[in-house]
Amino acid sequence: MSLNSIEEKLLAGKWIAGDRISDAIRVSRSFNDIGIKTIINYLGEEYRKKSDINSSVFEYLKLVKEIKRENVNADIAIKETQVGLLASKSEFLKNYKKIVDTASRSRLFVWLDMEEYEFVSDTIDVYLKFVEKANTGICIQSYLKRSQSDLKFLLKNHAVVRLVKGAHRVKGGDFYDNKGTDRNYFRLMDYLFKNGKTFTIASHDSRIIEKARRLNKKYKRNVTYAMLEGIRDSYAKELVNNGENVSMYVPFGPKWKEYAYRRMKEVGNLKLVIRSLIGG
Numbered sequence: 510m511s512l513n514s515i516e517e518k519l520l521a522g523k524w525i526a527g528d529r530i531s532d533a534i535r536v537s538r539s540f541n542d543i544g545i546k547t548i549i550n551y552l553g554e555e556y557r558k559k560s561d562i563n564s565s566v567f568e569y570l571k572l573v574k575e576i577k578r579e580n581v582n583a584d585i586a587i588k589e590t591q592v593g594l595l596a597s598k599s600e601f602l603k604n605y606k607k608i609v610d611t612a613s614r615s616r617l618f619v620w621l622d623m624e625e626y627e628f629v630s631d632t633i634d635v636y637l638k639f640v641e642k643a644n645t646g647i648c649i650q651s652y653l654k655r656s657q658s659d660l661k662f663l664l665k666n667h668a669v670v671r672l673v674k675g676a677h678r679v680k681g682g683d684f685y686d687n688k689g690t691d692r693n694y695f696r697l698m699d700y701l702f703k704n705g706k707t708f709t710i711a712s713h714d715s716r717i718i719e720k721a722r723r724l725n726k727k728y729k730r731n732v733t734y735a736m737l738e739g740i741r742d743s744y745a746k747e748l749v750n751n752g753e754n755v756s757m758y759v760p761f762g763p764k765w766k767e768y769a770y771r772r773m774k775e776v777g778n779l780k781l782v783i784r785s786l787i788g789g
């Protein structure tokens with residue numbers, strides 16, 4: 510699918526709160542007003558330069574302060590390569606700790622997003638160093654064959670997990686294709702319901718969400734359903750109206766291109782693009 514820049518900006522505007530922290534706060538407040546918590550992400554990834562890494566960390570520290578000051582109901586989500594993993598694992602660890610400690614003082618929850626497969630081991634490793642803190646969670650992707658054993662290990666170590674299909678998919682022996690990814694999602698979700706207490710089912714796929722709701726009638730876990738801003742907002746609202754906990758991932762910042770392109774690839778057919786634009 511090729512889109513011109515006006516269409517790109519239209520879509521990006523639907524999926525991204527704006528350039529500034531104040532935009533993310535404004536959008537979060539409007540979701541809070543209808544009973545939806547948000548997960549705010551400052552856009553940016555794959556930084557190697559110290560100056561880029563440091564300014565991301567600085568923006569997150571500012572974001573924590575603003576969420577607290579404005580009293581909005583929001584978690585934050587950070588990416589490992591945004592805060593130092595491509596410089597070194599110790600740089601990532603140092604910056605992650607700084608953000609987690611600051612957020613913890615403000616009682617905010619910090620999600621670690623999951624990027625490409627080559628970062629998974631280091632991301633889990635760093636996450637587990639802080640798992641005893643009550644305010645941290647990690648994302649697991651069902652397109653990865655390794656995720657079954659990662660999930661087992663993480664739950665054994667009391668992790669809080671957010672399950673997704675995976676936005677950085679590649680082909681090959683260690684990865685599932687689309688059908689396999691969906692099947693594995695159901696398998697991992699089953700495991701979460703049987704063995705987890707508090708977790709997040711992050712998807713726009715009604716088959717997944719409705720199955721999770723049925724499972725929760727039996728298991729009665731502390732489940733949150735999470736979606737990305739601008740994809741299926743009215744479905745999210747419907748879930749809240751049916752008594753479910755719902756979070757909305759709200760990205761902001763000027764570095765929107767990589768994120769918007771991933772979303773465009775996912776809504777790779779025109780029907781879904783139009784549905785995203787007019788409401789979903």
Ligand SMILES: Cc1cc2nc3c(=O)[nH]c(=O)nc-3n(C[C@H](O)[C@H](O)[C@H](O)COP(=O)(O)OP(=O)(O)OC[C@H]3O[C@@H](n4cnc5c(N)ncnc54)[C@H](O)[C@@H]3O)c2cc1C
Nearest residue numbers: 622623648673674675676711712713714735736737758789
């Ligand atoms: C809160 C959250 C956090 C995430 N964090 C990460 C992360 O850290 N790392 C990562 O790799 N990925 C992350 N993702 C992205 C995720 O991995 C998927 O790429 C993305 O969610 C698309 O997968 P899906 O489960 O929605 O299923 P898809 O297979 O993309 O969509 C399933 C179905 O949903 C329906 N649908 C989709 N869009 C629409 C629409 N506009 N209108 C109506 N129906 C629609 C259609 O029926 C479609 O067939 C996150 C996603 C969410 C929601």
